[in-house]
Amino acid sequence: MHFQARRHEMTSYAFPPSSDGRARGLVRKPMMIMLALLALSFFAALSALLYVADDLNAKADARSGMLLEKAFASREESMRFHLSDNAEWGEAYENLHRTLNLDWAWRNQNLGESMFKTFGYEGVFVIAPDGRTRYSVxxxxxxxxxFQAWLGQDPLNALKQELQQNEGKSLSRFVRVGDEVALVGAAWITTGGDHSVEQTGGAPSLMIFVDRLTPAKLESAGAEYGIKKLRYAAPLADATRSADRYGVAALGGVVSLRWQSDNPGGALLTWLLPLLILLMGATFFTAxxxxxxxxxxxxHSDVSTFLLEQSRQALSASEQRFRDVAESATDWIWEADAELRFSWISARFPVVTGYHSQDWLQQPLSAFLLDDADLLQRLRQREEPGEPLTLSRxxxxxAQQHIRYCNLTLRPVTLARGQKGYRGTATDVTLEVEAEARVRYLSQFDELTGLPNRAQMNACLAGKLNGDRPLAVIMIDLDKFKPVNDLYGHAAGDSVLHEASTRFNACLNDAGMTARLGGDEFVMILFDSADREAVEDLCARIIAAINLPFAAGGGEVFIGASLGVALAPQDADNPGDLLRxxxxxxxxxKNSGRNNWVFYQRDMGEKIVQRREMxxxxxxxxxxxxxxxxxQPRYDVRAARVTAFEALVRWHHRQHGILMPDQFIPLAEETGLIGALSDWVLLRACADARRELPGMAVSVNLSAVEFSDKGLxxxxxxxLEASGLPSSRLEIEVTENAMLQDPDTTxxxxxxIKALGVKFLIDDFGTGYASLNYLRTFPFEGIKIDKSFIFPLSDSSQARQIVENMVGLGKAYSLSVTAEGVETVCQMEQLQQLECDGLQGYYIGKPQPLAQVVAQYGAVSAS
Structure with missing residues (x-):
């Protein structure tokens, strides 16, 4: 008993009372989190169930709305069919339009009570051209x-206008009558292709069917498609469907409909919601x-927790001692004796240096460093020997024999057994040193080519000009370099630039400096260049060197170079003006054909200004x-008439008068205005052709550079959409050279564009450089033989043979063939004999303004 009492006393006082609730606290928190997560999960499940129920109801209503649209569409289609069947009929034209034959219409039941009994049309009307009702059932x-008095609305003008826009095809429209809606169909009474009935002049009569959607009809129509209790309702704000309501857009206003929803979501909630609540209760009880x-x-785990806490405190004290040492170290830590021989090195040493720590124990620190062999002597001669010392870089x-850099910190300490020694840290700063060196290099040199950059070039140029010695500044731009990047990639482009810089230096041969400004632009400064012939000789050597092939992408590429030369002091005596x-x-x-050089002249600046003004x-x-x-019209040989026009742009300049395309199209291509110019021509040509030249095709010339734009x-x-012109009436004319610039993108x-329904023609065929294989690869519908082959046709048998071969070539590729430049009747007859499909030229018609074209060819296009 005494022993048990002592044991109980030790137990009572060995552990602090606070330890009793520690384990419970650790358990309680995750359990509460678990209960919270369960509650959140059930809330999410309930929310999802309500969302699914609401979504089912919404989808059911949406389905009913779609079925209602289908029902109305079916009713409209049926009415248009009945109208077409009765209005496009020679006998109807004879007995309802030319004369009113009641025997034929009413008594013979051609348009009588059967329209009501069979199809449910409450109103059948024949309206005379003057708007008077001639016949009604x-x-x-x-x-x-x-008609207007019976219907209570007057949609007659709207129906006639829509019939004109619909090219006479039968149509149907909903019309609001009071709070209800009626389906009204209309069609012109025509002969329907019956050639036995003579068609009179003037406007045709109008046949109208009316189907009043009474509440009974409405409910019956909804029942056919499974829509319950379809009925009229209070009006909606607009003609849009919302839940179980639907707005019918009608002449005279919107009429609202509604129906009884199927409510599948309610059925789902009836079954699943009680089960979910029951499951939630059972889960919370179990948890x-x-x-x-x-x-x-x-x-029961509190006693063992207390013992673990005692062990943790001991471990924490040990970790604190280690932390005190680690906080003074930035990279690897070392310890040495009084002679600076390593006695201990931390585990980071092999990671940073590549050496094994054991290899350097008892080795002097001076053997590790390359420039501090006298380090120990310097430490002993210090005025304050007890203070730490920091050595930078x-x-x-x-171990890989690479030169590296570190910042070294040394602190004199007393080691075990009272011995003197040193402890310190070493922080590797190799990347920092290399980065600074890299920055210094890049501030003066180009990273890719190793040539001096703009900053070093400007400094050199300013220094040479201060010496009043003659020099030449040669601005160099590589020609045809962009396709190298596009076709072979930027790695190949960088290789070409590096090789080009090597060739530039070889041409200069230490007589000056070559610098890279960026991209494919270089500047060469030729010192002591008083002789203009020496400069020209250098320019010739540069172009000859650049014209040699470059290795790229496993093959060879060819580029060129354009050079601009300014001389000092003749042209300018300061760096800015010389470079400009x-x-x-x-x-x-570059504008003179590229791959050449030009010396600066005083009038060049004025021409640049003029070009910018242009x-x-x-x-x-x-x-x-x-x-x-x-x-300009294009004559169709088979149809023996003009069937198409080519739209040619002219610039009515305020000062220079009318400018032809060859005077401003190249400028538009160079300045990037070609896109805006093409958009203007396309929209204007399509709109004018749609409005003034019905039935005629229109062709538009597009620049070759446009086909590198994937947004074309x-x-x-x-x-096409803005103008309303059918895509089948638009033709795009493009020269053969368009296929040479990035053929894949073109x-x-x-x-x-072909997928839109637009056609393609090759313009000026025979004058470009494209391969005949392009006739098969690219989606062309026709070729236009250049006029240079047509002019000598009457005087040269060889010219006739060439044209005949071109026509045969086009036929072989199933292409239509048009001859340009037809100026005489003899040329026209010869081309007809050669079976040319189309003719174009001054003999057919000169380019004219739209008003003259409409006056001359309007009747032809209308027919």
């Missing part, structure tokens, strides 16, 4: 009553019991409607 009885059991077991050699003048000369070289005026011309279209199909589609763009 109301509710199956013959009664002559005005509560589990929680009570876990808390009961947690009480000490060099050492890694060289750039102006380069611009002239660019500004062209931009303004596109925006202010200074452009006009001239229309969308632009053409936008023009083919992709042309196929996308």
């Amino acid at each position: 109301l509710n199956g009885a013959l009664q002559l009553r005005a 509560t019991m589990l929680m009570r059991n876990a808390l009961r077991k947690a009480r 000490c060099r050492y050699r890694s 003048y060289a750039d102006i000369a380069l611009y002239k070289a 660019e500004r005026e062209l931009r303004e011309a596109i925006q202010t409607d200074q452009l006009r279209l001239a229309w 199909p969308k632009r053409i589609l936008a023009a 083919l992709e763009v042309m196929l996308a």
Whole structure:
């Protein structure tokens, strides 16, 4: 008994009372989180159930709305069919339009009470061209009553207008009559292709059927499609469907309908909601019991928890000592004796240096560093020997024999047994040193080619000009370099740029400096260049070197170079002007055919200004409607008439008069205005052809550069939609050279345009450089033989043979063939003998304004 009492006393005082509830707290928190998660899960499940029920109801109502739309569409289609069957009929035209034959219409039941009994049409009317009701059958009885008075609405003008827009095809429209809706169908009474009935002049009569959607009819129509209790309701704000309501857009206003919803979501809730609540209650009860059991077991773990806490505190003290050492170390830590021989090295040492720590124990620190062999002597001679010492950017050699850098910190300490020694840290700063060196290099040199950059070039140029010595500045731009990047990738492009810089230096041969400005632009400074012939000789060597093939993508590519030269002190005596003048000369070289060089002249700056002014005026011309279209007809040999027109753009300049395309199209291509110009021509040509030239095809010329724009199909589609012109009437004319610039992209763009229904013609066929294989690969419908082959046709048998071969080539590829430049009747007859499909030229018709074209060819297009 005494022993048990002592044991109980030890137990009572060995553990603090606070330890009794620690395990329970650890258990209680996750259990509460679990209960919260269960509650959240059931709330999410309940929300999902309500959402599904609501979604089912919404989908059921949406389905009913779709079925209702189908019912109305079916009713409209049936009425249009009956109208077409009765109105497009020679006998109806004879007995209802030319004369009114009641025997034929009423007594013979051609348009009598059967329309009411069989099809349910309460109203059948024949309206004369002057709007007077000539014949009517109301509710199956013959009664002559005005259509507008009987209906209570007057939709007659709207129906006639829509019939004109619908090209006479029968149509049906809903009309609001009071709070109800009526389906009204209308069609012109025509002969229907019956050639035995003579068609009179003037406007035709109008046949109208009326189907009143009474409440009984409405409910019956809904029942056929499974829609319960379809009925009229209070009006909606607009003609949109909402839940179990539907708005019928009708002449005279919107009529609202509603029906009894199927409510599948309610049935779902009736079955699942009680089950979900029952499951939720059972789950919470089970979780509560589990929680009570876990808390009961947690009480028994408090004693062992106290012992673990004592062990944790001991471990924490040990970790704190280690942390004190680690906080003073930035990378790897070391310890050395009084002679600076390593006695201990941390585990980070092998990671950073590549050496094994054991290999350097008892080795001196001076053997590790490359530049501090006298480090120990310096430490002993210090005025304050007890203070730490920091050495910045000490060099050492890694195990891989790479030179690396570290910042070294040394602190004198007393080691075990009272011995003097040192402890310290070493932080590797190799990346920082290399980055600084890299920054210094990039501030003066180009990273890709290793050539001096713009900053170093400007400094060199300023220094040379201060010496009053002659020099030449050569601005260089690589020609045809962009396709190298596009076709072979930027890695191949970088390789070409690096090789080009090597060739530039070889040409200069230490007589100056070559710098890269960026991209494919370089500047070469030739020192002591008083001799103009020496500069020209250098330019010739540069072009010859650049014209040699470059290796790219496993093959060879060829590029060129355009050079602009400015001389000092003749042209300028400061770096800014010299570079600007060289750039102006380069611009002239590129516009003069490329792959050559041009010396700066005083009038070049004025020409640049004039060109920029021309660019500004062209931009303004596109925006202010200074452009006009001239229309040139194309004659169809088989039809023996004009069937198409080519829309040609003209610029009515305020000062220079009418400018032809070859005077401003190249400028538009160079300045990026070609897209806006093409959009204007496309939209204007399509709109004018749709409005003034019905039935005629219209062809538009597009620049070759346009086919590198993958957005061109969308632009053409936008023009067609805005103008209303059918895509089958639009033709795009493009020269053969368009297929040479990135053929893959060009083919992709042309196929996308072809998918719209637009046709393609090859313009100026025979004058380009494209392969004949393109006739098979690209989606062309026709070719237009260039006029240079047509002019000598009458005087040369060889010219006739060439044209005959071109026509045969087009036929072999199933292409239509049009001859341009037809100016005489003899040429026209010869081309007809050669079986040309189309003719175009001054003999057929000159390019003319739209008003003259409409006056001359309007009757032809209308027929």
